[in-house]
Amino acid sequence: MAVVRVRGSLRKLTGDRAEHELDGATVVELLRTLELRHPEVSGWILDERGLIRRHINVFVNGERGDRSTAVASTDRVEVLPAITGG
């Protein structure tokens, strides 16, 4: 199973755990699985359209991914709020 890592508010909403081993072939499948396990996080990462919110970045093994990025069982997925601005 892939490992999804979350921080801050998302960690609190997912049982106060930073790492979650989840099943899924793509990023969005992993995130849907995370929502099923922790309904409190529904609406925080994915919006009603099923899109990753604009200011959340997802990295798969350190490389920027998107909702459709393929994920293998050994992959590590980071979900990070985007801190932007000057």
Place this chain on the structure above:
Amino acid sequence: MTELLVGTKKGLFLVEGEPGRGFAIKTRAFAGEAVDFATRDPRSGRLLATVTSPIYGPKIFYTDGDPGAEWLQAEGVALPEGGDLALERIWVIACGEADGTVYAGGDPGVLFESHDGGASWEINAGLWEQPSRAHWQPGGGGLCLHSICTWPGDPNKLAVAVSAAGMWLTEDGGRSWRRGNLGLSPRYLPEEALKDENAARCVHHVERAPGRPQRLFMQFHGGVYRSDDAGESWSDIGGGGLPSDFGFPLMVDPDDPDSAFLIPLVADVDRVTPGGRVRVYETRDAGSSWAQRGDGLPAEHAYLTVLRQAFARAGGGERLELYFGATSGEVFGSGDAGANWSTVATRLPPVFSLVAV
């Protein structure tokens, strides 16, 4: 003792005090977060707040206990899944007439209702499925449903305003809705364009006179109006002493249906208090004339912006208390219906909303 719930760009501030005797900040909640609106349901004592995170989107939270401690996230505050739109913001929360009923209005032109005091919500399908919705045009702040006017004693009657989709009225508890825009005359549109009922009617704020519920007052995007037929039609009351008929904040005296209070701004291209003077304008004759009230308010080089939800009241009649906050972070209050004012708070973050309890 009056409680003020001040929603700001950086948190919710609970402020307590009495006009003329001073106010103190008691609690700051949601530190760092934009609190668009907060209110307390007087029936249950529950606090409700809407917070829009630029990262995680809009949410409604509530607490029955210490506002400085834990808040619970309300369920169901979202658009139908799988559509083309996402909820952008909740602009206002209003208590309904039926026990436990609370309404919330937001962008994109959406009304939510709760029947358990705000713990869980569902979208109002009647308004969401309006056939004309595809033609609704957003105002500068988005397609925001910002005004919810209940009808005292009758939970089936409701009027809501959407910028810039105009007024919408229901008499069957929200199952069906019809427009209420007759008489509104936007100066930003050619006259011919008004034949199109979908042409933008940029309503900025609406309040109902509780003692005469068929009467409503409206601050329009250039224009002040009154309706005496429950929002079906509107008459221009924007002359008679106002320095400008542009603005957002509007309040009424619940004990006097002929009363309304405005805080005009110069114009859409210059959204500050006219002449660098902060003044509240009062009518006691249903808009035939307006008089400035402002003893104690800044009167020189004060270019404040007061947003649409940042004007509040408590009590009524001679003991009407009025409060408003500005994006400068200042909050002002009056305990005598606007005759005399004092500073309630300074150096807060930009004030988005204000509710007095």
